[in-house]
Amino acid sequence: MIHAGGEVTANFTINRYCPVFRPALLLRSAVLLFLIALLVSCQKDEAQRMFDSGMELWKQQKYEDSIQNFIALTKAFPEHHLVDDSLFWIANIYEHFVKNPDQAVRFYRSLNTTFENSDYHISAMLGLARMRAMQGDEGKRRAIRILMKLQKQSSPPLADELWEQNQLQLAQLFFELKNFDQARAELKRLIFEKPESGNVPLAYYQIGMYFLEEGHLELAKLTFIEADKKFKHRKEALSSALSLAAIYEESGQLNEAIQIYESILNRLEKKEVFYQLANNRIKKLKSRVKKTKTG
16 A cells, blocks of 8 residues: 555455464364374274284184174274174184084174175175074074075175085075975086086985985986986096995895996095995995805
């Protein structure tokens, strides 16, 4: 502003909407942010320390102490990324080491309902199914519902190995509930959808055994014959071959039983137990055939 006489002065008007630059206030804010960041960092470090301590206690077989450590972590740091890890380990320890299925169910369920996108979701579902399967027929039906849900899950899909194990477990549960048709249907699905799987010989064998359990001897025999031919009388079909030989024996078809046992010798080494078993059966059956011929 110019005054009379040529004097120049400056006249500043501070807008009430414009914050005043206050170095002391800025410094206090920076210190506060630093302290908050430090506190969060310390909390993260403490959560990690508690988790590591829980794992160390588990390794020392101090299972209850390990569990309590993990539980304390979930309560002290409910938003921490190690909470779902802790819940999984609590359930896992209850299942495999403490042998407390009710508590294992509780924490597997907690993990599944709270952390649907957890990396442990599928493992927790499988664990929950295992625990339910131990709780009588109604528990088996609950386990089947869990496994059927996993069977249809597309995001993320089950890895091939887990899917196959899922099918085998479903078949076993249906079998235990005497639902033989559905048990065989689950095994056939494995055979058709994963024809190159190493579990296919087992699926054939179980189908045959389920027929035997129902008393369908001829259908069981045909299943074992199909399996043995499909795998070209190799070691993969050993269980089916042994069962087929036993059926021939029980049916009085001794020469057919001998042929199967001889084919078993060709797929095994002499030191193996089933080689010795098959060899002994051949000797006994040939003796029986000879006695039958001589009258």
